[in-house]
Amino acid sequence: MQPTKAELGWMYRTMVISRRFENAIEKIYMEGKSPVFNMADGPIPGEMHLSDGQEPVAVGVCAHLKPEDIVTATHRPHHQAIAKGVDLKKMAAEIFGKASGLSGGRGGHMHLFDADVNFACSGIIAQGMGPAAGGALSRKLQGKPGVAVSFIGEGAANQGAFHETMNLAALWKLPMICVIEDNAWGISVAKSAATSVQKNHVRAASYGIPGHYISDNDPWKIYEVAGEAIERARAGEGPTLIEIETYRLAGHFMGDAEGYRPEGEKDDLFARDPIPAMRQRLLDEATFNAADLDQMESEAQSGVDEAIQFARESADPAPEDALTAVFA
Amino acid sequence: MENERKLTIARAMAEAMAQEMRLDPTVFVMGEDIAELGGVFGNTRGLLDEFGKERVRDTPISETGFIGAAVGAAQDGMRPVVELMFVDFFGVCFDAIYNLMAKNTYFSGGNFKVPMVLMTSTGGGYSDAGQHSQCLYGSFAHLPGMKVVSPSNAYDAKGLMTAALRDDNPVIYMFHKGLQGMGWLGTEAGANVHVPEESYEIEIGKAAIARQGSDVTIVSIAMGVHNALKAASVLEADGISAEVVDLRSLVPLDRETVRASVGKTGRLIVVDEDYHSYGVSGEIIATVCETGVSGLKAPPRRIAYPDVPIPFARVMEQHCLPNPDKIVAAAREMCRVAVPA
Ligand SMILES: Cc1ncc(C[n+]2csc(CCOP(=O)(O)OP(=O)(O)O)c2C)c(N)n1
Numbered sequence: 001m002q003p004t005k006a007e008l009g010w011m012y013r014t015m016v017i018s019r020r021f022e023n024a025i026e027k028i029y030m031e032g033k034s035p036v037f038n039m040a041d042g043p044i045p046g047e048m049h050l051s052d053g054q055e056p057v058a059v060g061v062c063a064h065l066k067p068e069d070i071v072t073a074t075h076r077p078h079h080q081a082i083a084k085g086v087d088l089k090k091m092a093a094e095i096f097g098k099a100s101g102l103s104g105g106r107g108g109h110m111h112l113f114d115a116d117v118n119f120a121c122s123g124i125i126a127q128g129m130g131p132a133a134g135g136a137l138s139r140k141l142q143g144k145p146g147v148a149v150s151f152i153g154e155g156a157a158n159q160g161a162f163h164e165t166m167n168l169a170a171l172w173k174l175p176m177i178c179v180i181e182d183n184a185w186g187i188s189v190a191k192s193a194a195t196s197v198q199k200n201h202v203r204a205a206s207y208g209i210p211g212h213y214i215s216d217n218d219p220w221k222i223y224e225v226a227g228e229a230i231e232r233a234r235a236g237e238g239p240t241l242i243e244i245e246t247y248r249l250a251g252h253f254m255g256d257a258e259g260y261r262p263e264g265e266k267d268d269l270f271a272r273d274p275i276p277a278m279r280q281r282l283l284d285e286a287t288f289n290a291a292d293l294d295q296m297e298s299e300a301q302s303g304v305d306e307a308i309q310f311a312r313e314s315a316d317p318a319p320e321d322a323l324t325a326v327f328a
Numbered sequence: 329m330e331n332e333r334k335l336t337i338a339r340a341m342a343e344a345m346a347q348e349m350r351l352d353p354t355v356f357v358m359g360e361d362i363a364e365l366g367g368v369f370g371n372t373r374g375l376l377d378e379f380g381k382e383r384v385r386d387t388p389i390s391e392t393g394f395i396g397a398a399v400g401a402a403q404d405g406m407r408p409v410v411e412l413m414f415v416d417f418f419g420v421c422f423d424a425i426y427n428l429m430a431k432n433t434y435f436s437g438g439n440f441k442v443p444m445v446l447m448t449s450t451g452g453g454y455s456d457a458g459q460h461s462q463c464l465y466g467s468f469a470h471l472p473g474m475k476v477v478s479p480s481n482a483y484d485a486k487g488l489m490t491a492a493l494r495d496d497n498p499v500i501y502m503f504h505k506g507l508q509g510m511g512w513l514g515t516e517a518g519a520n521v522h523v524p525e526e527s528y529e530i531e532i533g534k535a536a537i538a539r540q541g542s543d544v545t546i547v548s549i550a551m552g553v554h555n556a557l558k559a560a561s562v563l564e565a566d567g568i569s570a571e572v573v574d575l576r577s578l579v580p581l582d583r584e585t586v587r588a589s590v591g592k593t594g595r596l597i598v599v600d601e602d603y604h605s606y607g608v609s610g611e612i613i614a615t616v617c618e619t620g621v622s623g624l625k626a627p628p629r630r631i632a633y634p635d636v637p638i639p640f641a642r643v644m645e646q647h648c649l650p651n652p653d654k655i656v657a658a659a660r661e662m663c664r665v666a667v668p669a
């Protein structure tokens with residue numbers, strides 16, 4: 001299974017949108033936070049987990065998804081949300097805590113919810129797993145089409161919810177895919193210091209389901225393996241576990257000094273930045289020419305600029321709105 | 329002060345642990361990012377260097393596993409300290425806490441002891457939304473079998489930690505992020521106070537009078553104490569004398585100190601950053617009312633977090649949080665209006 005030219009164009013453009021979005025957020029996040037860095041200050045307060053470098057996972061998987069398909073995401077959700085088609089303006093506004101945001105400013109960056117494209121988040125590690133299985137179960141019970149994808153980090157594969165849900169999904173043959181983004185770190189703790197196996201895809205054996213590992217953050221390979229797993233799920237053959245080696249180019253969150261990284265690791269990761277790498281391959285294989293790609297990039301930038309401007313110009317929620325929307 | 333040694337709560341906690349670890353080889357620490365990083369909130373800094381990887385253990389993100397393991401180790405003669413990074417994460421591991429840690433002493437008729445400390449961060453105010461900003465004091469204090477403490481300053485932080493480490497019972501040690509002295513979470517200057525170098529204990533279950541007063545008693549814990557003290561300064565200018573009680577411990581609860589203070593002032597405000605209903609604020613008010621403290625001059629009031637999840641947006645979160653203004657307003661109303669007989 002190989003991506004078509006149109007799909008490759010979408011994948012590249014979406015990766016660029018995601019990166020440009022993160023670049024913009026990163027810059028604005030620092031406004032009001034210097035010389036003293038206090039998370040509470042600035043137009044975007046709170047924690048900020050950027051997804052720079054992890055874009056291939058989001059696009060390689062979401063290239064196969066339709067709006068009706070379900071995605072549950074993590075505390076690091078921007079790339080996944082963008083690839084799933086979450087409204088970029090409303091998402092930006094939510095990250096700014098504005099009234100025009102996806103949830104009127106109640107959720108913020110770790111709690112992005114867009115029912116139009118079946119996208120939900122949790123800031124609690126591995127807690128997207130259960131809801132993904134439940135969404136898949138619901139589709140099965142209702143006879144409605146759709147698969148569910150739960151994205152988690154490699155650190156989350158040591159959480160009970162991961163193991164319980166994988167067993168459940170396998171037992172009930174649910175149309176679910178668990179995608180592990182292996183960026184080698186859970187905050188400051190290396191995967192090797194936290195996980196009893198080298199690669200998590202081997203754990204699929206304990207649920208009797210297929211498990212795949214994809215190295216090098218390769219969008220083509222991710223597309224292929226995810227496509228097959230999603231096809232399998234759509235055909236009623238049950239869940240798949242996929243672990244993908246990806247790169248966290250930023251800190252765990254903004255403000256992270258990253259003193260735990262071995263020397264040279266960041267340089268090495270930047271040298272393998274998946275966006276320039278994909279651009280190069282698209283050129284080498286003559287899928288697109290430089291002008292095509294430049295245009296995609298500039299379109300991506302304008303989309304991001306528009307979303308950020310929308311967020312900036314939107315009004316704050318009324319303070320008392322905090323007391324509304326607790327119940328349906 | 330001469331020889332003043334001002335520490336942050338984070339450093340005071342680490343110092344208490346280090347001192348006990350030197351004395352007692354059964355004390356060890358585990359949690360996420362507590363070794364190499366020294367804890368996301370800085371309270372285990374320096375421990376790895378001094379005590380090494382066996383006794384200062386980074387864990388996988390497996391709270392139910394390592395907290396359950398702490399229970400087993402405690403029952404087997406160790407004195408584990410575990411960190412639950414944010415109290416909000418209790419959802420993934422509460423069985424180990426309230427069904428095992430808190431009940432095994434009782435179920436075993438006392439033939440098992442569970443001497444462990446579970447330290448966990450609380451509190452919001454910096455726009456981290458409702459899965460990373462709660463206090464949940466009441467949720468823990470409600471369930472029997474575990475002691476619960478929460479310091480408002482570095483002196484108490486050290487003494488309570490030492491006491492917790494020496495206690496033969498499980499202790500939940502809740503530290504408020506806004507008081508940790510980590511610059512990136514803001515810094516409440518009042519929390520950084522002189523801390524003696526030598527080891528000492530603050531008795532668990534004893535409240536402190538943080539400020540003497542005669543017209544109204546403001547009872548609180550952790551961050552709320554600082555809000556209460558700020559309010560008391562403002563009220564002083566109005567001619568209202570506020571007494572501030574820092575509970576320091578929720579379990580056991582020093583009901584005597586609360587009653588004595590309210591007996592003196594005749595007015596009670598409870599400041600609680602935890603949710604309004606079914607929590608600490610209700611418990612404190614009941615403590616006063618059910619023993620018929622005579623001469624209440626006004627109905628007791630509570631300034632607590634409304635019963636809604638904590639929103640991200642700054643304006644909404646700040647609207648909900650207790651603050652000195654809300655306390656001042658309540659005290660002014662209470663000191664003008666007497667309860668009709
Ligand atoms: C149950 C739970 N425990 C701990 C945390 C704190 N925490 C937030 S992100 C994180 C690391 C997650 O690592 P991983 O799953 O690999 O995702 P990554 O951050 O690398 O994307 C931790 C421990 C949490 N949010 N939830």
